[in-house]
Amino acid sequence: MxxxxxxxxxxxxxxxxxxYLGIDAECIQIDAKAGGLKTAEYKALNPxxxxxxxxxxxxxxxESxxxxxxxxxxxxxxxWPAHNPAEQVEVIRWLSWNDNHWARAVGPFYFEFVVKETFNLGPPDRSELVAAVPELKQLAAVLDSHLEGRDFVACGRLTIADFQLAAMACDWRRSDMPLDDFPNVIRWLDGLERIAAWADPWPVDKAGAPGASSKHDKLSSVA
Ligand SMILES: N[C@@H](CCC(=O)N[C@@H](CS)C(=O)NCC(=O)O)C(=O)O
Structure with a gap:
């Protein structure tokens, strides 16, 4: 694989x-800056x-x-609750909410502070984010209320929905996302950070250098 x-x-x-699952997969890093995602060979796999x-x-x-x-x-x-239709519906609800609402709200913050730094696109422009604050707060209130008394977003346990929703929000402190008033969201995000595979998911090659093409080490989970 x-x-x-x-x-x-x-x-x-x-x-x-x-x-997290200790899957034996060959993880191949693409050099996006060198155009590796846009080659005909790669686009034959992912158009x-x-x-x-x-x-x-x-x-x-x-699609992740x-x-x-x-x-x-x-x-x-x-x-992913393959054998439980009611739980599938629950997970899909949150995957869908993420892709249609939450990701769009946190995305501008993530872009200004994380994507720009990763791809050397210049310093963050906070003025770009002023208009994005109300929507993020509105959606954070929905998530915060749902997470009251819960450690995970669906099914009472860790699911792929948590990884979907946390993918950008996990960088909220670094990205100036206005989440301070949403303690359940912060508790949920901080809880995920205690899962080793989530806190550091990046493959490491045999020489220990991060990011090289590598056979992924099997790793045990902590959750
Ligand atoms: N909805 C897709 C998003 C895929 C996506 O946008 N990937 C970004 C990285 S987060 C990418 O490859 N960007 C490079 C580019 O667009 O050139 C998924 O969940 O897999």
Missing amino acids: KIYWIKAQAPRRVLALVK NGKAPTLVDGDVVLW SAINAYLCIKEGSDM
Whole structure:
């Protein structure tokens, strides 16, 4: 099994799951700055020219949530509740809420502070974020209220929905996201950081250098 990745939030969801479940996958880092996502060879796998992409025999899959569901089914993990339709509906609700609302609200903050630094796009421009504050606060209130008395967003346990929703929000302190008034969101995000595979999902090559193409080490989870 091969997983193509770059150091960014969507691949992070998949790499964290790979590490958490101890999946034996070849994780291949693409050099996005050198145009590696836009080559004909890569776009034959993922016509969007984005990461992550999974190749498992004849299966070629893109979209992190679909890849994560696939990996859970293959590994027999209930982080995607393959055998429980009611729980599937619950997880899909949060995946959908993330992709349609939450990710769009946290995205501008993540872009200004994390993406710009990663890709050398210049310093963050806080003026770009002023208009984004009300929507983020409105959605954070929804999530905060849902997380009252809960440690995870769905099914009373860690699921792929947590990795989906936390992928950008985990950088909230670094990104100036106005989440201070949402203690349940902060508690949930801090709780995820105590999962080793989530806190550091990035593959390491045999020489110990981060980011090189590598056979992923099997790692135990702490949750
Ligand atoms: N919805 C997709 C998002 C894929 C995506 O946008 N990946 C970004 C990194 S987070 C990417 O490859 N960006 C590089 C580019 O667009 O050139 C998923 O969940 O997999």
